[in-house]
């Protein structure tokens with residue numbers, strides 16, 4: 001539990017200055033989340049110019065279900081100056097529906113299922129790169145690579161550009177508060193990259209998202225250049241750090257809990273339910289909202305322009321909805337977690353995220369079943385809106401590659 005406070009007074013102070021970018025808090029946020037839910041479910045933090053902290057399932061549900069009152073114009077606290085708001089995710093009703101309809105078909109359950117073979121192949125290629133070594137960093141070498149490569153595939157990014165693409169995604173996602181200039185530069189690189197890719201697709205159409213976007217319309221008109229690029233970037237950003245952080249958290253848990261791992265080895269058919277339970281227990285994303293009109297939440301007046309953070313990871317540990325919420329239980333049912341959000345902004349990529357997680361787990365369990373955290377190694381958790389293990393050194397019995405190094 002790191003240096004988190006144990007005394008009530010310390011918790012009060014922690015809550016008053018609640019900061020999702022606090023390194024110590026990120027290492028184990030759940031004691032603080034519990035305190036928030038039980039003692040001050042709608043807390044006011046004085047950090048980042050002040051914002052409300054929403055921690056219970058009921059309140060998260062209320063806010064997410066009311067997009068007239070709570071706008072997604074603020075998704076990240078503090079807001080980042082990047083020019084245009086992101087289409088879809090930072091669009092309120094009624095415009096939101098038309099934007100969402102443009103990308104939705106690419107993320108249906110059926111489409112996700114169709115990509116299973118290629119996701120599995122990519123997973124195995126990544127495992128091939130370290131399987132003979134008997135040791136690797138499962139976060140860096142697998143969890144943070146696979147989702148970037150899957151999105152690169154959807155975007156029609158050529159193989160030779162994948163490393164650059166991954167690197168940009170990492171830099172945008174990881175450094176935005178400590179190093180806004182570095183994040184800005186990475187964002188600019190992505191912007192230019194997608195700009196060129198979109199131009200290319202205008203002349204040489206393919207079966208990929210950029211081609212669909214250049215042919216799409218909103219309000220009867222084609223999308224502007226900036227809208228097109230921002231749409232590509234939001235898909236990339238929304239689908240990368242969330243999935244990567246989540247998968248790394250699952251691997252971390254399994255590396256430290258052989259009894260859970262054994263169950264999945266004995267009963268692989270439980271893997272989808274395990275993914276669902278891990279999604280509940282290790283929700284990676286917290287999202288922001290901006291109050292669009294004066295309102296009252298939990299008897300507290302909120303003013304237009306106030307900002308809130310919705311701690312989805314806390315909502316999912318609310319004992320009122322999930323009995324023994326801190327216990328990982330693969331047989332939990334029902335399991336209506338809010339990890340993918342709710343209502344109109346519910347994650348468009350959830351089928352794909354589930355598929356990637358399932359396939360990754362199946363292959364890891366098959367190929368390096370005895371992986372465990374390397375003695376002395378300390379997993380490091382990312383701070384901010386995307387919570388997840390960024391580094392996970394593990395050791396395992398070496399195995400064999402499936403493909404030749406050139407394969």
Ligand code: HEM
Nearest residue numbers: 088089238239242243246287339340341345347348349353
């Ligand atoms: C474990 C992985 C993932 C988690 C936890 C996650 C979480 C979320 C959450 C909580 C939202 C709702 C945001 C809000 O209400 O403001 C969201 C929206 C979204 N997600 Fe995901 N996501 C994941 C994976 C993906 C993937 C793989 C993609 C696509 C490649 C994706 C694309 C999107 C997009 C485009 C939105 C905006 C939808 C809208 O505003 O209508 N996500 N995601």
